[in-house]
Amino acid sequence: MSASADTIARAAQPAPARSLARERWNAACRSPTLIAGLIILAFWIVCALFGADITPRDPYADDLLATLSPPSAAHWFGTDQLGRDIFSRVIVGARDILIVAPLATLLGTVLGTALGLCIGYFRGALDDVAGRIIEALQALPLVIVALMALAAVGTSNATVVLVIGFVFTPLIARTVRSAVLNETDLDYVAAARLRGDGALAIMFIEILPNVLPIAIVEMTVRLGYAIFFVASLSFIGFGIQPPSADWGIAIAENYSLIGSFWWTVLFDAAATASLVIAVNLVTDGLAAVFDA
Amino acid sequence: MNDVRATAGAAARGSAADALRFEEVSVTYRTGRRVRQVLTGVSLAIRRGESYGLVGESGCGKSTAAFAAIRYLARNGRVSAGRIRVDGRDLMALSQSELRRLRTQSVSMVYQDPGKALNPSLRIDRQMMEVFEVAEGLSGDAALARSKEMLARVQIASPDRVLRNYPHELSGGMQQRVIIAMALSTNPALLILDEPTTGLDATVEAEVLDLVTRLRAEFNNSILFISHSLPVIARMCDRVGVLYAGELVEEGPASRVFGDPRHPYTVGLMRCVPTYGLRKNQGRLETIPGFLPAPGSITGRCVFAERCGNATERCGREAPPPIALEGHVSRCFYPERASQLPRQSSPAASSAAASGEGAVRSGEGGATRSEAALSPPLLRTKQLSKTYLVSGKPFQAVHDVTIELWPGETLGLVGESGSGKSSLAKLLLGLSTPDEGSAIELSGDALPPRAEARTRAQLKALQIVFQNPGAALNRSQTVRRLIGRSLRLVGLVGGAREARLREIAASVRLTPRHLDEKPRQLSGGLKQRVGIARAFAGGPRIVVCDEPTSALDVSVQSAILNLLVDLQADQKVSYLFISHDLNVVHYLSDRIAVLYLGRLMEIGPSEAVFEGPHHPYTEALLSANPSLEHQGGKRIRLHGELPSAANLPGGCVFHTRCPRKIGVICEREEPPLVPAGDRHAIRCHIPTAELGRRS
Numbered sequence: 001m002s003a004s005a006d007t008i009a010r011a012a013q014p015a016p017a018r019s020l021a022r023e024r025w026n027a028a029c030r031s032p033t034l035i036a037g038l039i040i041l042a043f044w045i046v047c048a049l050f051g052a053d054i055t056p057r058d059p060y061a062d063d064l065l066a067t068l069s070p071p072s073a074a075h076w077f078g079t080d081q082l083g084r085d086i087f088s089r090v091i092v093g094a095r096d097i098l099i100v101a102p103l104a105t106l107l108g109t110v111l112g113t114a115l116g117l118c119i120g121y122f123r124g125a126l127d128d129v130a131g132r133i134i135e136a137l138q139a140l141p142l143v144i145v146a147l148m149a150l151a152a153v154g155t156s157n158a159t160v161v162l163v164i165g166f167v168f169t170p171l172i173a174r175t176v177r178s179a180v181l182n183e184t185d186l187d188y189v190a191a192a193r194l195r196g197d198g199a200l201a202i203m204f205i206e207i208l209p210n211v212l213p214i215a216i217v218e219m220t221v222r223l224g225y226a227i228f229f230v231a232s233l234s235f236i237g238f239g240i241q242p243p244s245a246d247w248g249i250a251i252a253e254n255y256s257l258i259g260s261f262w263w264t265v266l267f268d269a270a271a272t273a274s275l276v277i278a279v280n281l282v283t284d285g286l287a288a289v290f291d292a
Numbered sequence: 293m294n295d296v297r298a299t300a301g302a303a304a305r306g307s308a309a310d311a312l313r314f315e316e317v318s319v320t321y322r323t324g325r326r327v328r329q330v331l332t333g334v335s336l337a338i339r340r341g342e343s344y345g346l347v348g349e350s351g352c353g354k355s356t357a358a359f360a361a362i363r364y365l366a367r368n369g370r371v372s373a374g375r376i377r378v379d380g381r382d383l384m385a386l387s388q389s390e391l392r393r394l395r396t397q398s399v400s401m402v403y404q405d406p407g408k409a410l411n412p413s414l415r416i417d418r419q420m421m422e423v424f425e426v427a428e429g430l431s432g433d434a435a436l437a438r439s440k441e442m443l444a445r446v447q448i449a450s451p452d453r454v455l456r457n458y459p460h461e462l463s464g465g466m467q468q469r470v471i472i473a474m475a476l477s478t479n480p481a482l483l484i485l486d487e488p489t490t491g492l493d494a495t496v497e498a499e500v501l502d503l504v505t506r507l508r509a510e511f512n513n514s515i516l517f518i519s520h521s522l523p524v525i526a527r528m529c530d531r532v533g534v535l536y537a538g539e540l541v542e543e544g545p546a547s548r549v550f551g552d553p554r555h556p557y558t559v560g561l562m563r564c565v566p567t568y569g570l571r572k573n574q575g576r577l578e579t580i581p582g583f584l585p586a587p588g589s590i591t592g593r594c595v596f597a598e599r600c601g602n603a604t605e606r607c608g609r610e611a612p613p614p615i616a617l618e619g620h621v622s623r624c625f626y627p628e629r630a631s632q633l634p635r636q637s638s639p640a641a642s643s644a645a646a647s648g649e650g651a652v653r654s655g656e657g658g659a660t661r662s663e664a665a666l667s668p669p670l671l672r673t674k675q676l677s678k679t680y681l682v683s684g685k686p687f688q689a690v691h692d693v694t695i696e697l698w699p700g701e702t703l704g705l706v707g708e709s710g711s712g713k714s715s716l717a718k719l720l721l722g723l724s725t726p727d728e729g730s731a732i733e734l735s736g737d738a739l740p741p742r743a744e745a746r747t748r749a750q751l752k753a754l755q756i757v758f759q760n761p762g763a764a765l766n767r768s769q770t771v772r773r774l775i776g777r778s779l780r781l782v783g784l785v786g787g788a789r790e791a792r793l794r795e796i797a798a799s800v801r802l803t804p805r806h807l808d809e810k811p812r813q814l815s816g817g818l819k820q821r822v823g824i825a826r827a828f829a830g831g832p833r834i835v836v837c838d839e840p841t842s843a844l845d846v847s848v849q850s851a852i853l854n855l856l857v858d859l860q861a862d863q864k865v866s867y868l869f870i871s872h873d874l875n876v877v878h879y880l881s882d883r884i885a886v887l888y889l890g891r892l893m894e895i896g897p898s899e900a901v902f903e904g905p906h907h908p909y910t911e912a913l914l915s916a917n918p919s920l921e922h923q924g925g926k927r928i929r930l931h932g933e934l935p936s937a938a939n940l941p942g943g944c945v946f947h948t949r950c951p952r953k954i955g956v957i958c959e960r961e962e963p964p965l966v967p968a969g970d971r972h973a974i975r976c977h978i979p980t981a982e983l984g985r986r987s
Contacts, residue, residue: 020810187758187759187763193723193743193744194751195778195830197777
């Protein structure tokens with residue numbers, strides 16, 4: 001089967017083939033998963049950037065005369081224990097998580113890619129030692145590791161970014177490493193050695209561009225986890241701190257009321273879920289595009 | 293029981309229906325919104341007991357035809373027109389269960405890569421017995437007995453051992469035998485062989501082809517034999533169809549098609565194959581200009597017109613119908629002119645130039661010999677060895693190889709896969725480190741073993757053209773960057789660098805337009821040109837060519853070989869040319885070294901190595917070499933498996949397979965490299981005089 005598909009690919013070659021970038025762009029435009037994910041993601045990014053300007057009410061204003069009122073024309077998503085408008089709070093609540101989670105993922109991806117390149121390129125003892133350490137780290141529940149680290153250094157948006165970034169580093173390094181192992185077997189790496197390129201040049205100029213698609217897909221996978229991770233930390237009080245309107249904090253404050261006042265938790269939870277789903281849709285879309 | 297089956301089969305086959313019949317078959321593939329027609333109006337018929345060869349370059353639709361014949365096209369493919377009949381039955385009208393019965397009982401297929409056709413996690417007995425259980429409903433013991441019987445029939449000496457093995461424990465040739473045995477188990481009316489020997493060594497290929505010939509006589513199946521190799525098809529088939537861009541351009545009895553080709557594509561293809569014994573100083577290789585068009589892109593005119601030297605204005609206006617000649621069919625308006633197809637390189641001019649050059653070269657050869665005492669060779673290895681440790685056991689990839697390479701000469705390196713050719717190349721280039729006691733000298737100076745420890749000048753001097761141009765070029769870089777980065781070795785920058793870059797690109801016949809493209813936008817031949825340009829960018833003195841054309845089609849191969857010859861004449865580089873194709877090695881090389889299990893078995897001038905006296909191993913290699921001219925004749929076959937380098941036989945390493953073994957001395961003592969005339973040496977206990985050609 002693949003033989004016949006292969007035949008076509010080869011036969012098509014002599015005609016000027018379109019560039020890879022163009023082909024990927026076309027594939028991206030045709031991918032409903034990617035587009036759906038991007039639309040949801042764009043919605044939350046707009047909320048994060050301009051939330052304060054588009055909310056119908058002040059998300060931080062108490063109204064003690066209208067506490068815990070159910071969804072209505074005045075308060076679409078109802079109000080919480082202090083009478084704050086939940087609809088407005090959900091909108092501005094996107095802000096902190098959309099700063100912390102992507103930054104943490106980016107940090108983890110940059111460090112992880114660099115580490116993965118080194119391990120995959122040098123192999124040998126470095127690979128053995130790093131491999132064991134990564135496995136040991138993976139055996140621990142990540143939330144516990146992060147919790148202990150945050151308890152030690154104190155919690156703030158910056159420390160959450162650092163801790164999640166460091167926790168993700170070995171995970172991303174492992175994925176990048178296996179991609180690099182495949183690349184180093186290819187003859188272009190030998191050709192680079194034969195023209196006197198140093199290890200750094202080979203890793204970052206020759207190999208990196210070829211493993212970047214894998215690193216990017218891995219980054220979006222991790223972004224989904226990061227959002228979940230930050231929300232969990234906020235929920236247990238070690239993530240984003242009040243007075244932020246963060247969704248995780250809101251759920252933590254209200255989950256004891258869920259039996260009678262479901263709206264105080266449902267919309268924040270749905271927002272978190274929609275963001276994670278959007279990121280996962282983008283991941284699936286990108287993986288297909290890079291594969292094409 | 294088997295006899296009964298065979299008779300029943302023969303009786304069934306007595307009916308008039310052809311084993312396979314294509315009637316104006318067209319196949320299309322859909323990718324995205326584009327629909328491509330890959331086969332166009334192909335008509336052919338394979339009679340009972342006939343062996344039919346389908347030949348053509350990659351992308352011509354050979355495999356598509358094979359998959360269509362069993363209705364097993366990729367999901368995006370469909371037969372858009374025409375009718376396919378297997379054993380007289382309309383394939384398209386069959387229900388799923390009928391189709392399944394047809395595939396299990398009437399048609400079998402053998403694929404190119406035997407390693408991928410067997411399930412790696414099941415033992416051979418399980419996989420073979422399944423055939424009998426499914427096709428004939430036999431129970432375990434009966435199926436096992438039949439499996440054993442089939443393996444014996446494909447000349448496997450110890451069926452019991454093979455049945456207990458997993459696929460990875462068998463060599464490629466053995467795997468292919470098992471698959472052929474499985475394919476023949478149901479005694480199918482039609483056996484489809486899709487490039488069955490392409491991944492195998494010449495010696496193993498020869499054995500497998502012998503086997504197929506023998507089995508055909510025994511089973512009397514019809515065979516559809518697909519191959520890109522003209523000599524193989526010529527040897528194996530009664531009738532031949534030549535496919536080009538999805539059209540059957542010529543068809544007829546093999547002897548007529550190859551003896552008196554009447555389509556310019558067939559003529560061009562035959563001329564591209566290096567003729568047995570042709571040398572670079574005797575003339576250039578013929579090429580076919582231009583590229584294979586995208587499938588289905590040409591309608592309403594001749595598909596070959598734009599690459600054809602005989603094309604007239606009529607060829608561009610209407611598509612030629614199949615024209616019947618005596619005994620065969622050609623899709624050409626001017627079949628009578630095919631043999632006068634103009635040559636790409638005018639033979640007179642090029643042979644004059646080449647013979648002049650040849651004279652210079654042989655003159656040089658003489659000079660090097662007298663200079664030998666005075667100046668050191670360009671490259672010399674002394675007792676070069678490489679031992680790997682594979683799970684604690686030593687594995688000798690290269691053992692005690694001493695060779696010299698002189699300026700401007702080509703040393704051909706031949707041997708089966710696993711003989712250490714590529715390992716030797718890696719050692720020379722510094723990509724792997726040799727054992728203690730080995731030495732490599734460049735112009736008399738010791739060369740550090742690792743590439744990283746070599747100076748720029750040393751790196752510059754030794755470059756390589758890799759086998760697989762796809763893997764050898766960084767896919768994320770443009771051609772400009774790929775070649776340009778190698779120019780850093782010579783310290784060129786700015787305008788001078790761009791000028792030199794264009795010069796190099798022009799010297800490998802790349803146009804400036806190609807400089808901004810990335811590898812995936814180039815065809816295999818163009819990619820290999822980029823690979824060659826990169827090797828030559830720094831002005832090397834030695835270029836290792838590691839099977840540079842084995843991944844390419846013949847018409848592309850000849851253009852690349854011509855280029856290598858031109859570059860050598862122009863830049864006076866030395867080549868270490870590795871190839872399994874003896875005709876190619878002979879065409880290009882001044883001297884030839886024969887490796888077996890990492891040891892040098894024979895080394896000498898090309899003529900001496902080819903003409904003999906030669907080592908028994910060289911003799912077997914030459915005999916297995918497929919060639920269009922030398923059909924028939926006496927064949928020397930190597931039997932048994934290539935021993936593992938981790939478990940070498942004692943004495944002469946070749947004694948386990950040697951057809952001329954003389955006795956215990958071969959098992960006890962490793963023979964020395966005995967001089968056998970002018971710069972010629974053979975590692976064998978048999979006296980040189982006796983090694984001369986046996987009649």
